[in-house]
Amino acid sequence: MTFAIPFPVIDPVLIEIGPFAIRWYALAYIAGLLLGWRYILGLSAQLPGGPDAHAIDDLIVWLTLGIILGGRLGYVLFYKPDYYLANPLEIVQVWRGGMSFHGGLLGVMAAVVLFARRRGLSLWPLSDMVACAAPIGLFFGRIANFINGELWGRPSEAPWAMVFPYGGPAPRHPSQLYEAALEGLVLFAVLLALWRLTGARDRPGFLTGVFFLGYGAARMAVELFREPDAYLGFLFGGVTMGQLLSLPMAGLGIWLIARARRAARP
Numbered sequence: 001m002t003f004a005i006p007f008p009v010i011d012p013v014l015i016e017i018g019p020f021a022i023r024w025y026a027l028a029y030i031a032g033l034l035l036g037w038r039y040i041l042g043l044s045a046q047l048p049g050g051p052d053a054h055a056i057d058d059l060i061v062w063l064t065l066g067i068i069l070g071g072r073l074g075y076v077l078f079y080k081p082d083y084y085l086a087n088p089l090e091i092v093q094v095w096r097g098g099m100s101f102h103g104g105l106l107g108v109m110a111a112v113v114l115f116a117r118r119r120g121l122s123l124w125p126l127s128d129m130v131a132c133a134a135p136i137g138l139f140f141g142r143i144a145n146f147i148n149g150e151l152w153g154r155p156s157e158a159p160w161a162m163v164f165p166y167g168g169p170a171p172r173h174p175s176q177l178y179e180a181a182l183e184g185l186v187l188f189a190v191l192l193a194l195w196r197l198t199g200a201r202d203r204p205g206f207l208t209g210v211f212f213l214g215y216g217a218a219r220m221a222v223e224l225f226r227e228p229d230a231y232l233g234f235l236f237g238g239v240t241m242g243q244l245l246s247l248p249m250a251g252l253g254i255w256l257i258a259r260a261r262r263a264a265r266p
Helices: 024-045 053-078 081-086 088-092 101-119 123-147 175-197 206-222 241-264
Strands: 013-017 020-023
Touching: 013 024, 020 024, 024 053, 024 123, 053 081, 053 088, 053 101, 053 123, 081 088, 101 123, 101 241, 123 175, 123 206, 175 206, 206 241
Parallel strands: none
Antiparallel strands: 013 020
């Protein structure tokens, strides 16, 4: 007989007054952005000639737009292009759900590049600070996925497996928590240690590369336990869309790390 931990039922809506509702998912985005903003401010203060507080304030606005626009467009193009081609008006209906991390990443990358050019700032130090803060948002986002009972894992007999409300009767891996731990807590700790205990901050682009490589590796590993999206399934040879999108990200991370190390040599 297989035992499973009961799923802790938490209402995805924190407060609802008439048509107005505050959802945990929205709060996760807000918490990630606010804490990331404060963290980037602290990191910038440690860099000689780093961006001032006003520039960081403006940067957060650009990043917010990059996350929302990129995340939504990424979901439309990577996951459901045929559906949204037939229903284009639903593309803007973000309140109905549907965001892609990899699309959001592309949006953030575009925002950082454009912001650096507009303000005359060095690109890679700015990118490194954003990369160090990114795991904060990832952690809260994955916790919100868990609260929503979405993006659950594959069937499992592990003693910590859970029966999710919309995942059928089989106990499943709580893969959202695996991602919160690896993409959030572990990656944040690694980047923090590299920033504080090594000369990584003096190698522009190095920490960005570590983030890309770390996230790509973590996501590809967790995809082994995460149930593929029902409308996509496995692509080929058991590969999932998450793994396919994360592979070039990890490769870019390796290139950025090698590039930063070469540039730092006397």
